[in-house]
Structure formats: structure tokens, C-alpha cells
Amino acid sequence: MEGNLLLEQFSRYKKLELEASPFHFLLDANIELNPHQINAFCAAIQALKTGGIVLADEVGLGKTIEAGLVLKYVLESGAKRVLIALPASLRKQWELELEDKFGLESVILDRLTVEKDSSDWRKRLTDNKSVRIVLTSYDYSSKLMKRFPEVKWDFIIIDEAHNLRNVFHGTKRAKNLYELSKGIPKILLTATPLQNSLTDLHGLVSFIDQRIFGSEKVFNKRYIEGQDYSDLKRELSPVLYRTLRKDVAKYMNFKKRTCKTVDFTLSQDEIELYQRVNDFLKRELLYSIPTSNRGLIILVIRKLLASSSFALIETFEILKNRLEKLYEGSKSANAQEGFDLFWSYVEDEIDESGFEETEDEDTIVQKQFIQAELNEVNIIIDVAKRIKTNAKVNALKTAIQVAFDYQLEQGIPQKVVIFTESKRTQKYIAAELRKTGFEDEDILLFNGDFDDAMTKEIYKAWQVKNFGKANYGRSVEYKHAIVDYFRNNAKILICTDAGSEGLNLQFCNTVINYDLPWNPMKIEQRIGRCHRYGQEHDVVAINLLNTQNAADQRVYDILSKKFELFEGVFGASDIALGALESGTSFEKMVLQIYQTCDTTAEFKKAFDKLDRKLNAKRDKKARELRSLLLTESSGAKEQALDTTKSDIARYLHDVEYWSAFDEPEVDSGLHYWKVDNWGEKVLGSHGILFIGAFCDSSKLLFPVLLLCDEKGAYIDFDEADLVPELEQIDDMDVRYFTPTESEMKLYQRIYDNLTAEMVKRYQEQSESIKAYNRRKIENWERIQMEQLIATYQDMNAEIDVLREEERASDNFYEKIDIRKKITEKSKALEKLQESFHEKGTGFKAEGEREIAEFEKQFDINPILLVNIVLKF
Structure with missing residues (x-):
């Protein structure tokens, strides 16, 4: 922009601020700017400071885009190792999306790839000079972390995370990933964070931070038995962000979908093929299909049966090949040629040990069965080949x-x-x-x-x-x-x-x-x-x-x-x-x-x-x-999306506006300038304007245009008010001046006051996240005490049961035995009761330590860097 010395000086700091803004990532991402995705992204980067978030938009609203933006932000903030755990079938899709939409290179890792050259992968994963984004199945994600314990993962994304909700009673893969990823910031993506019961939420949120809800026992007592839903919503609000499609209908014009069916009937040969394959798949004993993967392979064959007779021929040729090898006496493990064809159809993990079956049956009997099965497979292939269309x-x-x-x-x-x-x-x-x-x-x-x-x-x-x-x-x-x-x-x-x-x-x-x-x-x-x-x-x-x-x-x-x-x-x-x-x-x-x-x-x-x-x-x-997942009303949601839409528009406008300014010719040292006839026109009085930046040591926190009256009292005008007025100043009216001693004293006093004002403004920005962390830790302290009380009640109940047993028993020796147990348990109970105060104090001390540790990151060495003092 042609000549405006003052705005040119301010643009120096403004450009730095715009580059540091989270919105900066929107400029080079190949995506539409949808407000709900930007809101989710902003919620996520805020939540990463306290462990992470569950991004739970409905299907089709672009959770991958949200995750990609967060990933860009995390990498720009210095992360080197990112692990993305997801269903095996989605790995390729993610690799393409990351490259296409965000220009990010990732690598798909599985057991075979890593073991082929494990020392090279160890070197690549521990080399912190380069960034490494690893895509891997749920099952292999924890195996990879165990395989290379020296690799420090900075960030984790879990896609379709509802698959891991049964973390405390269910799949081992969920438990393993949960244990190994504790303390690593993460985001979980799922359209259905709550499927059958509230305990689903307990499982998912525990991945983010197990202190939010505590043990399942305490969670069940409070939220399932106690139905304390308002408290649950409050706890979920910082760790779960959800948008429904109806929320964004005014931004995203969704068309309708309709359905038509075209009916058909099978020919005689097709009916015979269907019947033969159906009967074959229902056989109790099948040598052609490895035992542990039988369900998956049968599923694939049924899919192909519904697809075409031509797809079936290829499939049954593979089964035929396996049966011929087994008939010759090969081990199962050597008779798996062509089976990789099946894996491209299934989304579950494949159990490769299914091919390593032992052959303990009588070989002659076995051969008869294999021959009979081979005959049936040959007939199926012949019938399929008979079908021309x-x-x-x-x-x-x-x-x-x-x-x-x-x-x-x-x-x-x-x-x-x-x-x-x-x-x-x-x-x-x-x-x-x-x-x-x-x-x-x-x-x-x-x-x-x-x-x-x-x-x-x-x-x-x-x-x-x-x-x-x-x-x-x-x-x-x-x-x-x-x-x-x-x-x-x-x-x-x-x-x-x-x-x-x-x-x-x-x-x-x-x-x-x-x-x-x-x-x-x-x-x-x-x-x-x-x-x-x-x-x-x-x-x-x-x-x-x-x-x-x-x-x-x-x-x-x-x-x-x-x-x-x-x-x-x-x-x-x-x-x-x-x-x-x-x-x-x-x-x-x-x-x-x-x-x-x-x-x-x-x-x-x-x-x-x-x-x-x-x-x-x-x-x-x-x-x-x-x-319960909707932690804000639809009115509040609409307002938030409208605000974000205007924030994005303002940011893009600012980028365009400030990038038009040339680099300032005057250096960033302190300069005293004055301009006549401006203050009277704009403010009706004289005063001083400070142009510069508020910094933590040398790191810019935000640029400042600070206006004071001639006595030094701060006037709270924001940037949007001041910039249009500064545009009116003609460079020819701006000139240097040397302040008098009394002016210098005034400026020093104003400087101190403004520094205090800016510190206050900075602290207000971080207050909500500090308050949330404090509440979370205090909640954890309370949960620990509740856990103690629950343990106390359980032990008391056990003693009551033993007393009942003692009363009911008419066997003298049994009574003595039970009484001994009662004495032992009563002593343990007494000991637990005595430790209540000490444990409570311990929890409190640990909580205070954690709060202090967390809040340290917001401590700053405040410096108000003044570039121009403008007297008007």
C-alpha cells in the first residue's frame, strides 16, 4: 500500500500476528472454509493443552479435514512424530487426503513392512530432524509403539474411535493403545461417540484423560445410577465437539437423495451355482479355508456370489489350488497362495496364524475328505464357466x-x-x-x-x-x-x-x-x-x-x-x-x-x-x-458458527489488507514522531499513541496500538476503530521530535501502566483454560476420595456377608475360620479409615503440584516493545 508511515510500522507486527494465528493454516490448505470445521479445529487446539478432544461431527461433515488442520498446527508448533491409528481399510484414503488437501506426506506401516527392515525403521522413527506421520491399523499401532519404545510420539489421531470404546472390558487392542498412549495429546474422531450406553463415553474420554471421569465404578455411580446429566454435559463440553448436519444446512447446501430399484431373476444355471456355493459354504468341515479366518473368507465368497459368476471362478481356483497342495501333503502354511485376494475385501485384521494349522488327523481319512471337497469345488467352477452372461x-x-x-x-x-x-x-x-x-x-x-x-x-x-x-x-x-x-x-x-x-x-x-x-x-x-x-x-x-x-x-x-x-x-x-x-x-x-x-x-x-x-x-x-452429546443449544451453535464465519472473513480481509504494506523503511527501534491537527479531528483532544507489540521476552504475543490522553490515561480503543483513522494521516504531516525531560517521565509512567494493562489482558486470555484445568484436577481429587469411600463401603459389605455366613454356619471349625477372616478384614478396614485424612492430603498436594506445573506454561517475561511514540 502506498505511503502510510504509521500503518507501515504497525504492519511489521500485524503480519507476524496473522502468521501465528491458527487461521493461517486455511491459506494453503486445499479445502472449502466451512465454519463448523474451523470451530472444531479451534476447539481442538485449545483442548490439546489439556490432553485433547473427541471430534464427533455427524457423518459427512468432514472430520478428516478438521483433523488435518489440527495436524498442520501441531507440526508447525514443533511436533516431529505423529501416529494415526485407524481401521486398516481407511489407511490409503487418509494417505491420499493428507497429501491432496494439506500437502502432507505420510507412511503406512504394518508388521511386514517394519520387519522387512526394522533397523532402518528404528533409525527413521528416532531421527528428529525430519517429520514422520505414520498411518497404522488399531491392532498394529500399539505393537509399533512396543516394538520401538524409544520413539517419542508427539501427537496421536484415532479415527473411527468408537471401535475402541470398550477399552476397559473388551478388545485387547483398545486396552494396549490406551496404556501406551497415556499422556500423549490426542484427538479422537467418531460420528457415534455414544452407541449403546453412557459407558461408551467413559471409554472414549478416558483416552483423552482418565482423570476427567475417574474409574468406571465412580462414573457409573454418578452418571448412570445418579443420572446427573447436567454435570455430565458440563464435563463433556471441553472434551467433545459435535455438529449435526441440520446445524450447517444454511452454510452447506445439501441436495436430496432418492432411490430406485431394478429387479431381476436368475437363470437356471445361476440358480444352480448359487445353490451349490451356498451348500458348500455351510459345510461343517472345510479344508479349503483356513480355520481362524473362516468367517471372513466365507463373507468374501458370499459377497462375490452376489457380484458375478466370473468373480467366483477366480476365487474357487484359489481354493482348488489349496486343496490340491493339501492332498499332496503340503502343510497348511505352504498352501496359502492367492489368499491375499481375499484380504482386499475385508476390513478386519487378518489372523495369519490361521494358515499354520497342525495336521493331526489320520492322513488317509483326511485325503478322502479333501478329495470329496475338491470334486465339489471343480463342479462349482464348471457351472460358473458354463454361464456366459x-x-x-x-x-x-x-x-x-x-x-x-x-x-x-x-x-x-x-x-x-x-x-x-x-x-x-x-x-x-x-x-x-x-x-x-x-x-x-x-x-x-x-x-x-x-x-x-x-x-x-x-x-x-x-x-x-x-x-x-x-x-x-x-x-x-x-x-x-x-x-x-x-x-x-x-x-x-x-x-x-x-x-x-x-x-x-x-x-x-x-x-x-x-x-x-x-x-x-x-x-x-x-x-x-x-x-x-x-x-x-x-x-x-x-x-x-x-x-x-x-x-x-x-x-x-x-x-x-x-x-x-x-x-x-x-x-x-x-x-x-x-x-x-x-x-x-x-x-x-x-x-x-x-x-x-x-x-x-x-x-x-x-x-x-x-x-x-x-x-x-x-x-x-x-x-x-x-x-447429551449436544453440549450447546442449537441457537448457541448457530451464533458460534456465524461468529466464526465473520472471524474467517475478517482474517482473510486482514491478510489481504496488511500484506499490501511494504516492509517499513524505518527500523524497529524506538522513534518519537508527532502529527498536528489529527487528535482534534478524531478525538477532540491531544494525546499519545504507542505503536509496537506486547512480547514474552522476544516472542510476539500480540501487536498493540495503545491510545492515551495527554495526561497519560489509557483510552480503550481497539484496532478496528483506530486503523481507519490512521489511514487519514498524510505522511507529509508526520515529523520527528525530541521529548522533554517531563515528557520522558510521563512516557515512562504511561509505559508501566500500559505494560500492567497488557499483562492483565494476556492473563484474561488464558484464564478459561487454567480454570478448566483446575476444575479437572479438583474433580480428580474428589473422584479419588469417592473411590476410597466406595472401597470402604465394599469392604464393609464383605464383612457383613461374612458375619451372615458365621451366623448361618453350624460347623464350629468353619465359624472359627470365618471369624478369622472377619478380624483380618476389620483390621484392613480400620487401617483404610485411618489413612483417609493422610490420603486426602496427599491427593490435594498432588493436585496443587499438577496445577502449578500446568500454569507454569502461561508465565511470561512481559515486555511492551514500543516502536513509535506518536504525539498528537
């Missing part, structure tokens, strides 16, 4: 026509994205569609492998077109190339679930589920590729339904009605998805029904039971519990 593909052609007709009518670009779970089916669908007249360039296949000729050509062309632009890394660029090609050239994108991760297809309004996963979360992710922020048209989800199969129809009804996946503005509702333990657990419940039921009546009974189970989790009580 699937009935379902004709239904798909109808679905595409329905979509294109509707799009033509509505003036929408003719485009559909087709989802299948199998690469083999993907190729088969493309071949069948080309036979019906679609050109090669109309159809695009994508599965994340980047290995077919067409996608390689598309990528090369994209690279040429985007030469010299930001380099995102190969896998992210590939996805950009695919999305660009689909937007501008192709009509049909045939995608696998793995391939679709990280694709944003809001320019396409139709999703066709060629095969429908049983996992509601996966369907939500599929539709969410198109039904997302930025979509301009209502989204249509088309499902293909086998009308002969009552079980398939029933599953579809549950997915459609119970989970509300296919209708409405927001897709799968929070309450509906909250009824799930997890998507994979629902999948397993459905698999169990397919595996154990034979008749229509059995299927009906089993699905009715599943229905009732899901209904029970959506009752009034479930809704009431979920309302």
Missing part, C-alpha cells in the same frame, strides 16, 4: 438407461458411477456394456491399481496438461486424472470400493450399486462420493435386486428403512448408524443368518430378531442419551 448385467443396462433418460429430461450431464466389490466383475461389466454400443472412451474403470493401459494413458495426458503445477505424489495425481477424465469425457465410471477412496464426484448425480455391501457404512461412503457438499442436483441411488431371493430382499429392506441410506437430505441418519456396533459387526450378523438358515420361515424369524435388536437401539432412551 449374468441376469444382473441386463438389469444394470436397464438402470443405466433409466438414469440417462432422467438426466436428459432434467438437463443434467449423462453420467453414472457403478460400484462393484470385485475387479473381475468390473472388467466383465465393461465388456458387456461395450457390446451394447458404448464406445471405449465412454467407459472408465478404476480400482486403485493403476495397472491397465487406459488409465495409464489418461494419467500421462493429465501430467502433460498439468506440467509444472503442484506435485501431489503419484497416487493422488492418478485420482485427479481419473476424476478429470470422468468429468470431461466418460459417461460411465466403474469403480471398486478401494478405488473410490478419495474420489470426489459431486458433478455426477447417479450411483448404481451393482452389488450391495452388507456394511451400511460402506454404502454411505459410496453414495457420499456423489452426495456431498458441492452437488448441484438431487442424487439418485439405483440398486439391483434379485426378486427370487427373500433373504436379499430383507437385507435391502433393513439397509433402506432402518439405516435410511437411500432417502432424504442427509442420507444415513446419525441415530440410525448409532444403532450399529460397527459396520463390520452388522455384516457378520447378516452372514450368520445366511450361514445358519435354510427355509423361508427360518430366514424370516432370524431377520425379525435382527430388526427388533436394531429397533431397541433406536428407542426413546437412545435418543435421549444422544442428546
